[in-house]
Amino acid sequence: VIGPSTLFGRAFYEVETLIIYYVVAINLLYLILTVIGFFSLQRFSGRILRAELDTLMNSTTLPGIDVIAPAYNEELSVRDSVRSMLRLRYPEHEVIVVNDGSKDGTLALLMEEFRLYRSSRVPLGSISTKRVRGVYESRDPLRLLVIDKENGGKADSLNAGINYCRHPLFAAVDSDSLIETDALLRIAQPFLDDDTTIATGGIVRVANGCTVEGGAVTEVRAPGALLARFQAVEYLRAFLGGRVAFSLLNSLLLISGAFGMFRRKIVLEVGGFDTSTVGEDMELVVRMHRHMFEQKRSHRVVFVPEPVCWTEVPESIRVLQRQRNRWQRGSFESLWRHRKMFFNPKFGMVGMLGYPYFVFFELLGPIVELLGYAMTILGLLLGLIRKDTAILFFVVSLLFGLLLSLVSVMLEEFTLRKYPSARDLRILLGAAVLENLGFRQLTAVWRLQGMIDELRGKTGWGKMERRGFKPAG
Amino acid sequence: MKVNKESSALQPRALKDHRSDILIESALVLSTLALAVWLAERRLPAWSSNTALNAAVSTTVVLIVSILLLGTVMFVLKVRGERLLRREEQLKPAVIELLTTIAQGEADEIQEPAEELARLHRRAPRAVDELLSESLALQKGEGNRRLAAAAQVSGIASTWRRLVRSRSAELRCHAITYLGRLPSGAADEELRAGLEDAEELVAAEAARALINSGRMEDIQKVFDELPRQSTLVRALMSDWLRRHSAALAAGAISRALESDDPARIVPALDLLVNWKRMLPVPGVGPLLRSENGAIQARAFRALPYAMGAAASREDFEAGLQSEDKEVLCAVLSVTARMGMTSLAPRVANLVLDADLNIATAAAYALANAGLTGELERIIIGGAPKAAGIATEALEKYRIGRLLR
Numbered sequence: 001v002i003g004p005s006t007l008f009g010r011a012f013y014e015v016e017t018l019i020i021y022y023v024v025a026i027n028l029l030y031l032i033l034t035v036i037g038f039f040s041l042q043r044f045s046g047r048i049l050r051a052e053l054d055t056l057m058n059s060t061t062l063p064g065i066d067v068i069a070p071a072y073n074e075e076l077s078v079r080d081s082v083r084s085m086l087r088l089r090y091p092e093h094e095v096i097v098v099n100d101g102s103k104d105g106t107l108a109l110l111m112e113e114f115r116l117y118r119s120s121r122v123p124l125g126s127i128s129t130k131r132v133r134g135v136y137e138s139r140d141p142l143r144l145l146v147i148d149k150e151n152g153g154k155a156d157s158l159n160a161g162i163n164y165c166r167h168p169l170f171a172a173v174d175s176d177s178l179i180e181t182d183a184l185l186r187i188a189q190p191f192l193d194d195d196t197t198i199a200t201g202g203i204v205r206v207a208n209g210c211t212v213e214g215g216a217v218t219e220v221r222a223p224g225a226l227l228a229r230f231q232a233v234e235y236l237r238a239f240l241g242g243r244v245a246f247s248l249l250n251s252l253l254l255i256s257g258a259f260g261m262f263r264r265k266i267v268l269e270v271g272g273f274d275t276s277t278v279g280e281d282m283e284l285v286v287r288m289h290r291h292m293f294e295q296k297r298s299h300r301v302v303f304v305p306e307p308v309c310w311t312e313v314p315e316s317i318r319v320l321q322r323q324r325n326r327w328q329r330g331s332f333e334s335l336w337r338h339r340k341m342f343f344n345p346k347f348g349m350v351g352m353l354g355y356p357y358f359v360f361f362e363l364l365g366p367i368v369e370l371l372g373y374a375m376t377i378l379g380l381l382l383g384l385i386r387k388d389t390a391i392l393f394f395v396v397s398l399l400f401g402l403l404l405s406l407v408s409v410m411l412e413e414f415t416l417r418k419y420p421s422a423r424d425l426r427i428l429l430g431a432a433v434l435e436n437l438g439f440r441q442l443t444a445v446w447r448l449q450g451m452i453d454e455l456r457g458k459t460g461w462g463k464m465e466r467r468g469f470k471p472a473g
Numbered sequence: 474m475k476v477n478k479e480s481s482a483l484q485p486r487a488l489k490d491h492r493s494d495i496l497i498e499s500a501l502v503l504s505t506l507a508l509a510v511w512l513a514e515r516r517l518p519a520w521s522s523n524t525a526l527n528a529a530v531s532t533t534v535v536l537i538v539s540i541l542l543l544g545t546v547m548f549v550l551k552v553r554g555e556r557l558l559r560r561e562e563q564l565k566p567a568v569i570e571l572l573t574t575i576a577q578g579e580a581d582e583i584q585e586p587a588e589e590l591a592r593l594h595r596r597a598p599r600a601v602d603e604l605l606s607e608s609l610a611l612q613k614g615e616g617n618r619r620l621a622a623a624a625q626v627s628g629i630a631s632t633w634r635r636l637v638r639s640r641s642a643e644l645r646c647h648a649i650t651y652l653g654r655l656p657s658g659a660a661d662e663e664l665r666a667g668l669e670d671a672e673e674l675v676a677a678e679a680a681r682a683l684i685n686s687g688r689m690e691d692i693q694k695v696f697d698e699l700p701r702q703s704t705l706v707r708a709l710m711s712d713w714l715r716r717h718s719a720a721l722a723a724g725a726i727s728r729a730l731e732s733d734d735p736a737r738i739v740p741a742l743d744l745l746v747n748w749k750r751m752l753p754v755p756g757v758g759p760l761l762r763s764e765n766g767a768i769q770a771r772a773f774r775a776l777p778y779a780m781g782a783a784a785s786r787e788d789f790e791a792g793l794q795s796e797d798k799e800v801l802c803a804v805l806s807v808t809a810r811m812g813m814t815s816l817a818p819r820v821a822n823l824v825l826d827a828d829l830n831i832a833t834a835a836a837y838a839l840a841n842a843g844l845t846g847e848l849e850r851i852i853i854g855g856a857p858k859a860a861g862i863a864t865e866a867l868e869k870y871r872i873g874r875l876l877r
Contacts, residue, residue, distance in 0.1 A: 017523060017525045031506075031536070035499045035502050039499055043491040043642075055712045122862050122865050124830060124833065248495060248496075389521045396529045399536075400536070410543055
């Protein structure tokens, strides 16, 4: 009944072959994206010199920007983050911190540190949000606004921030992230070049291991913890390869929630961030694309291949598991809500390339990968697959992943060179190798679990723990 | 004032779109890889009875070889770069000494030190380029002339001219910077051509060099190029043009304001707003009545800096009745500065506007004019939104005083 020549055996063989083709296809696609990413990075000439930055600081020509940072139980890192945001170099920007009903001392700390007073600031936007309990501004000459509201989640906080914005552009920032001092100018550049730009994002880097002084990364180092090193490699792969290429092909679906910039008018037109999804960053970008295509308005979502933001990644398996689970649920929700765009030429390259890529490779990727492993083991046990073939399958799929990770690290060294020491480069290359021996498979399991949770109707973010940044000395 | 509402013949510069180049290069690399996989598939022994698995193995083998090659190239480049850097560091004192000798005119003839400079340039091109260019920027008069002569005789200036045609935008940008430091007339052609470069930062660098030359005809050329530049480069150029503001206001800006071309008028008005300097530009006055909203709004914003621009109460009243939000906000932003307190009732009415952006601008206009009584009347007037906005403006006014 189960032999290789039976119907079951032949079906098994066909499915196994399909999985191998899938593995080859997904890895080749990553390779294509990485090659495109490499040539894009080579050509990227948006680097503004520091002297020119000084010149631009006095300009009244550039549009003002609001920086919105939701904060929930962030007392460990909020002081550094707000300082970092206030220090951003841009002719006109205001920092809006939204305290999302924190249960710890986030608000008290902000009140004391920045000498806040209760302000009469009026919201100009009308996106509905949880009740705002109070609005505060600093007694010092700082462009800082703190909104204290009832807990409603990140998307709700961002919407509250958007309501209080006074400038045409706003940046949505995680309050546990550190922003490079000239990041606003760099990430705003596509808006200055082209009026049709509606959203931009930049490279997010792993801050674990780096030295932080006064809210700024002063020394770039590879993370110390193995789990953080794996994520550093993952971030390189995602940002230097995938997003650069998708931006070039006008089909970017995701602007990182850690730091993204948006045209306020368009975000208000589409009703702000969706509070009912855990993937509000991706959902908003997809909705903005859809809105603009439906209204037949030309638009661009651009990825700026420059490091703009540093974020603390989880160093505990439990927290990382929750994060990946949430990311997968977020992607699933966003894609399901806008399924109308799937392979729909009405939505241009987004519908024909960006969206299908997410469905086939980001969403179904973990399912197929785990299915491949399971079938190989099952095939071995049932005698449907020869032992050498099974070993070959495992080796090939591991090597593919490994090679792509190595290429990402090389891409970093060839282009941006943020890690100055050779030791750090060796650490990252080592992590690129080890990442494929267990970590990759583990994330596939978490992502699959995320899909299952989504189908079972699970909601919520789960608890995140912060360790705080490593101070100088 | 009638202004052509259609866009002018001068279109904004189309930023260099590298997309096709990138896609072609990527396609070439990927085709080479595909060819290599096909060859590997034919040459390598069959590892398994599954053809898909065999294809995967061949692909992996090709990728491993490619990565090894890439890794070797990376390693070689890194080592070579480090060696070049070390050599440059070693040669820097000698280069500085030679440049000092040339600038101070200690050598009898330029030929010999120029040959030495050329020899050093062959060994450490980047260091010599940077040091020579910095010396040219620092030295004035005779020293600058001697260094420029050395750059010409040694052939370094010719190298810079060649670099202007390089495919690399970074190299072109460097070359323009270096050439811009040669004495006036030495590289004008290249600098003027640089202004047309598809890469905006190269164009900006050329503009800076031409502005620094101080020649009015070149400054005028940069000014004429403004409408074609992106907002970012326009902001940079605006600052560099600041020190020629008086001359530009009397000539090019006034002529631009009198034209009927929005593409020339808008950047000229933006310059006035950005410079924040009182300048004799009476041409701003008639533009307060422009039919083009973008121009009218900018004209109002530029008004506080426009000496001799006639603005009447009627212009402001007409502006306050505009249906264009941009114009309305611009008028409100300058009413206090222009002392138009007699317009207070009309402005106070706008605090009740349904558009909260207009209402806020109106409330702040009252606060800036110190008309706190008007704001207090709105607060007790009963309209909750307007009262909230008036309270905010009043609070800002009072805290603004406290901060002072």
